[in-house]
Amino acid sequence: MPVGEGLDTEELKRLVHQDCGSCHGLTLKGGLGPDIRPETLTHYEPDILETVILDGIPDTPMPPWRPLITQEEAQWIALYLLNGDAQ
Numbered sequence: 001m002p003v004g005e006g007l008d009t010e011e012l013k014r015l016v017h018q019d020c021g022s023c024h025g026l027t028l029k030g031g032l033g034p035d036i037r038p039e040t041l042t043h044y045e046p047d048i049l050e051t052v053i054l055d056g057i058p059d060t061p062m063p064p065w066r067p068l069i070t071q072e073e074a075q076w077i078a079l080y081l082l083n084g085d086a087q
């Protein structure tokens with residue numbers, strides 16, 4: 001099953017731009033949080049990025065999203081960021 005099938009991807013895109021964007025900038029090039037455009041995420045494997053999204057980064061303002069989204073949704077967001085579709 002392709003990643004994203006059965007997910008509300010319009011809702012996930014809204015979350016990335018509104019909620020992630022509130023810290024990372026609406027175009028994701030940085031704000032309170034760092035630039036998370038694909039060229040700055042090249043050192044991330046998709047599954048590591050998925051874990052960062054699910055668990056956040058301890059002792060920083062980067063929050064864990066596990067209470068709000070499923071693992072499958074985090075995987076979709078990770079690929080959305082890495083593929084540059086979010087720009």
Ligand code: HEC
Pocket residue numbers: 015016019020021022023024032033034035036040049052053057060061062063065077
């Ligand atoms: C409350 C503000 C805030 C929100 C909301 C937020 N982040 Fe972050 N994020 C941060 C901060 C601050 C850091 C940097 C943490 C550090 O100092 O390492 C960060 C780091 C990251 C990193 C690591 C970047 C790197 O270069 O290693 C990724 C990836 C990331 N965020 C993705 C997301 C995604 C995806 C969302 C939405 C699901 C999101 N963030 C929502 C504040 C936020």
